[in-house]
Amino acid sequence: MECLWILATILFFQYLVSSISLACTARKSTSRKLCILSLLILAVFEIHCLSFLPGPELQRAVIAFSCIVKLLHFISIFLILQVEIHQLVQTVSGSFLTSLRAGLNCVTSTRGIGTPWEVISWPHCREPTKGQYIANAIIVLSWQYLALDFLNFGALKYFHHNWPDTLAAGAEFLNPKSTKEQLMARIPLSCILVANLRLLFAMIYGVLATVSVLLNFNSPKDWPPLFGSMRHLRTFSIRSFWGKYWHQLLRWPLVTISTYIRQRLSLCNSVSRHVQSMTDLFLIFCLSGFLHLLSAVYAGVPDSLGAIFLFFITVPLLIMLEDAYRVRVGGTTHSRRMDTLGFLWALAWLYACVPWFAYTALRLPVNKNAMMPFSFVESFGSQAVMTMVLSGGIIWALWVDGRPVGEQEVG
Numbered sequence: 001m002e003c004l005w006i007l008a009t010i011l012f013f014q015y016l017v018s019s020i021s022l023a024c025t026a027r028k029s030t031s032r033k034l035c036i037l038s039l040l041i042l043a044v045f046e047i048h049c050l051s052f053l054p055g056p057e058l059q060r061a062v063i064a065f066s067c068i069v070k071l072l073h074f075i076s077i078f079l080i081l082q083v084e085i086h087q088l089v090q091t092v093s094g095s096f097l098t099s100l101r102a103g104l105n106c107v108t109s110t111r112g113i114g115t116p117w118e119v120i121s122w123p124h125c126r127e128p129t130k131g132q133y134i135a136n137a138i139i140v141l142s143w144q145y146l147a148l149d150f151l152n153f154g155a156l157k158y159f160h161h162n163w164p165d166t167l168a169a170g171a172e173f174l175n176p177k178s179t180k181e182q183l184m185a186r187i188p189l190s191c192i193l194v195a196n197l198r199l200l201f202a203m204i205y206g207v208l209a210t211v212s213v214l215l216n217f218n219s220p221k222d223w224p225p226l227f228g229s230m231r232h233l234r235t236f237s238i239r240s241f242w243g244k245y246w247h248q249l250l251r252w253p254l255v256t257i258s259t260y261i262r263q264r265l266s267l268c269n270s271v272s273r274h275v276q277s278m279t280d281l282f283l284i285f286c287l288s289g290f291l292h293l294l295s296a297v298y299a300g301v302p303d304s305l306g307a308i309f310l311f312f313i314t315v316p317l318l319i320m321l322e323d324a325y326r327v328r329v330g331g332t333t334h335s336r337r338m339d340t341l342g343f344l345w346a347l348a349w350l351y352a353c354v355p356w357f358a359y360t361a362l363r364l365p366v367n368k369n370a371m372m373p374f375s376f377v378e379s380f381g382s383q384a385v386m387t388m389v390l391s392g393g394i395i396w397a398l399w400v401d402g403r404p405v406g407e408q409e410v411g
Contacts, residue, residue, distance in 0.1 A: 007049045007063070011070075014042050015107060018074060022103030023096065027082035036078055043071055050298045056369045058361075061299035062200070068291055069250060073110045076256040081117075088115050105222070112252045113222055119248045130213060133220040137210045143392040144203045146376060150389050151196050152366050153375045154382035159189065160366065172307055172359040174352060190350050193358035200371070201247055202226055236342035238349055239319045250288055258283035282316045289313055296360065303360045311357035318349060 021035035046067060053060040077083045088102040105114055112118040128136070159166055166185035171178070209223035228245040258280045289312030296305050322345070329338070368375060377385050 003049055003052045003054060007046065007053075007067075010042050010046045010049065011067075014039060014046070014070070014074075015104065017042070018078070018107040019100055019103040021078070022083060022085055022088075022106055023099035024085075027084050032078075039074060039078070043074075046071075053298065056367055057299045057301055057364050059369050059371060061295050061301070061361075062204070062371075064298035065291070065295040068294055069110060069253070072250075072253040072257065072287075072291070074107070076253040077106065080256050080260045105218075110249050110252055113224065117252055119251045127219070127221045130220065133213055134210055137206055137213075140396070141203060141206050141210070143389070143396065144199050144206070145372075146385060146392065147389045148196065148199045148203070148372065149376050150382065150385045151192055151199070152372070153377035154385060155188075155192055156362060157366050158382075159185065159362075167359055167363050169304075172355040186351050186355050187347070189362055190354040190358050193362055194350075194354070196361075198227055198247075201249075203371075236339065236346045237322050238315065238346065239322055241346065242315065242319075250291070254284045254287050255280065258287060278316070278320060281319065282313075285312045285316050292357075301360060301364070303363060305360065307356040308360055311353060314353055318353075 017035055017038050021032055021039075025032035025035060050064050050067060053063055083106060085099050085103060088106055102114075106112075109115075163181055163185060165171070165179060166182050166189065168182075171182050174183075205223075205226045209218075209220075212218045213220055213223065226247050226249075261283055262276065262279055289309040292312065293305055293309050296303075296308060
């Protein structure tokens with residue numbers, strides 16, 4: 001527990017120093033260099049603390065992941081982009097507090113909300129009132145907690161107790177020795193992991209957003225939806241899953257760093273933009289794979305972790321195949337046939353490749369922790385909780401499709 005307090009103190013000073021640096025210093029100034037040196041020293045202590053994190057593996061993985069993403073974000077904005085306060089669109093000259101707030105927003109938002117580098121992957125929405133946003137957030141967070149409870153203490157525990165061989169060592173790889181149960185369980189288990197991650201990140205994001213809006217640090221428009229919606233995908237594909245549906249927390253820092261690496265190493269600089277973008281895509285997923293691998297190492301996951309990195313480096317290769325096929329059949333052709341093929345292709349990816357990443361996490365024991373201190377499944381049973389989750393999900397989908405009240409699409 002002492003380690004967590006030390007880590008929290010380090011994070012506080014990191015955000016304080018970085019915000020002041022953006023608000024008050026120029027990119028080439030001595031004071032900016034001193035701030036960067038201070039951040040580097042704090043990062044060394046932070047990395048040391050990550051090796052002694054307490055708690056279950058999932059909790060340690062989430063903390064390590066968040067800290068590593070933050071460090072990559074700092075590298076991006078201070079060493080590569082060298083952001084200055086006049087570049088931030090919310091800045092009003094002459095106000096130190098406004099500049100400090102804009103700086104804090106920049107260093108805490110890896111999606112660049114309110115900056116020229118803003119990652120936009122959601123439709124334009126009307127801004128809800130503060131009361132609407134908080135009320136809806138509380139309802140959504142309650143449903144998400146119930147859904148996570150059912151997925152972990154209901155569905156995943158069922159596989160652990162009744163089909164333990166489905167998560168045996170090496171079961172994530174298809175081979176002639178795979179049993180019928182292992183082959184049948186691949187898609188359900190992959191869906192459990194994808195849903196788990198989506199709900200977990202959405203819950204953490206929702207809590208931060210609710211507290212921030214409640215305390216008037218931000219307005220609801222500063223917290224757009226973290227994930228996309230299936231109905232916003234023009235067609236099923238691996239590219240649209242990562243680009244439109246999944247969270248974009250890593251896009252700004254990873255795109256910046258991968259582009260910098262390619263340019264510094266003169267990789268594909270003299271070829272077409274398409275080849276350059278494919279090179280950037282490959283570097284982005286390599287960096288993402290390394291980030292997730294490092295998080296698992298700090299979490300102390302007792303498993304062979306090579307499959308995690310393999311999962312990420314195959315994604316750009318599969319996207320290249322998608323693009324090549326799309327060009328062959330006529331570019332952006334949109335038809336029922338293409339929708340069907342896209343769905344089958346995404347299903348094949350879910351079946352064959354997602355277990356490489358999913359099974360490492362799914363093998364971890366299901367226990368109560370700081371993020372899930374109470375289980376309704378253990379108190380009321382799986383069927384009762386499943387009924388509540390399904391009922392709430394149907395109402396949610398029919399009501400606003402997962403968007404807070406007032407955030408329905410414009411137009």
